[in-house]
Amino acid sequence: MTASVISAGPVPRSGSAAQGAIELRQVSKTYGEVIAVDQLDLTVRPGEFVTLLGPSGSGKTTTMMMVAGFEEHTAGSVLIDGKPVDSLPPRERNLGVVFQNYALFPHMSALENVEFALRMRKVPRAERQQRAAAALERVGLGKMGGRKPRQLSGGQQQRVALARALVFNPAALLLDEPMAALDKRLREQMQEEIKALQKSLGISVLFVTHDQDEAMAMSDRIVVMRDGKIIQSGPPEEVYNHPLTDWVASFLGDTNLIPCSIVERNGDHAVVDLGGLGLARVRDRGADGGNYAVSIRPEHLKFSTQAAAGNGCAATLVSSTNLGATVRHRLTAGGHELQLRELSSERGAGLQPDAELWVGWDEDKAQLLVLES
Numbered sequence: 001m002t003a004s005v006i007s008a009g010p011v012p013r014s015g016s017a018a019q020g021a022i023e024l025r026q027v028s029k030t031y032g033e034v035i036a037v038d039q040l041d042l043t044v045r046p047g048e049f050v051t052l053l054g055p056s057g058s059g060k061t062t063t064m065m066m067v068a069g070f071e072e073h074t075a076g077s078v079l080i081d082g083k084p085v086d087s088l089p090p091r092e093r094n095l096g097v098v099f100q101n102y103a104l105f106p107h108m109s110a111l112e113n114v115e116f117a118l119r120m121r122k123v124p125r126a127e128r129q130q131r132a133a134a135a136l137e138r139v140g141l142g143k144m145g146g147r148k149p150r151q152l153s154g155g156q157q158q159r160v161a162l163a164r165a166l167v168f169n170p171a172a173l174l175l176d177e178p179m180a181a182l183d184k185r186l187r188e189q190m191q192e193e194i195k196a197l198q199k200s201l202g203i204s205v206l207f208v209t210h211d212q213d214e215a216m217a218m219s220d221r222i223v224v225m226r227d228g229k230i231i232q233s234g235p236p237e238e239v240y241n242h243p244l245t246d247w248v249a250s251f252l253g254d255t256n257l258i259p260c261s262i263v264e265r266n267g268d269h270a271v272v273d274l275g276g277l278g279l280a281r282v283r284d285r286g287a288d289g290g291n292y293a294v295s296i297r298p299e300h301l302k303f304s305t306q307a308a309a310g311n312g313c314a315a316t317l318v319s320s321t322n323l324g325a326t327v328r329h330r331l332t333a334g335g336h337e338l339q340l341r342e343l344s345s346e347r348g349a350g351l352q353p354d355a356e357l358w359v360g361w362d363e364d365k366a367q368l369l370v371l372e373s
């Protein structure tokens, strides 16, 4: 396996002013009683990789379909490079799309499938063939142009779909779970390839997944959706380390949620009362709600000594489970159950159950959030 099958050389951009900025202003979509997308404001800057992340039914595909022009929105406006495209058919929006269930034509070869996108745009035959061949080359399928989809693996078919989306030099790419059907290894390989391709082309991408690892690995910015609304948006590390609500924290991975009351709020930090765990200074993003908790990721809890400065508490070990690369420890502390995760390589002699320990955490890794679920 080469590091990147997709080699993206410089590609002449069609049109002159295409920057690939996508903007949704107060966009809604209702199907009868169902509000699929609810007053969404979303911007993808030129060259940015933005991922819509959310559970099934949260409105991700509907949002993409409205940007692409396959679904009409009920309210609001979609702009591409600053111009409203609400009345333009999909083909005139200059967007490359790879959709969930957007299959290749089975009776056409890989090359013909890619060429089709150009035929629809009335590109002359000789130029069509040459550009389609170059696009297949770019996704590492230069020698497979003559094969029908059924003679290609799942990953190869996805690459043909990607070549077809890129061949007309679109302003931006819309990718809706393009790797959902692939196994884990191939998916990780395709993730790296798509990311490399996006970087070298400088193209903006609006990407959809419900896989949090995939979102973390690929995005410049993650937009977390739930029930047709945006719950939080920001760079991957920010959303992961500083979730605004317990739902976002849990959706993005394991976390310790410790209910708390606020003693004092002071800019980007707060002092909170963690009940049996005492007082602690934590990060605060100013979210307001009725009930609060502090989220600390299991990998941000550390075994330490009582003398160490900073936040900490006494804890009793309940169990330790070796997960290969990491060890998961379950602890009780001040009436709470806590999870602590550390690299297997960090642990020498094993810990005994019932061991009395001290755990600590960095105050910047403890996030005050609102309990919404």
Ligand SMILES: Nc1ncnc2c1ncn2[C@@H]1O[C@H](COP(=O)(O)OP(=O)(O)OP(=O)(O)O)[C@@H](O)[C@H]1O
Pocket: 031, 034, 035, 036, 054, 055, 056, 057, 058, 059, 060, 061, 062, 063, 100, 210
């Ligand atoms: N044609 C339709 N008619 C009625 N309701 C629809 C239609 N299409 C989508 N919906 C509803 O709109 C909501 C959002 O659906 P959407 O397909 O956008 O979700 P999604 O986030 O892409 O989910 P998934 O992860 O399962 O693909 C869901 O409640 C869905 O049932």
Ligand SMILES: [Mg+2]
Pocket: 060, 061, 062, 100
């Ligand atoms: Mg979907």
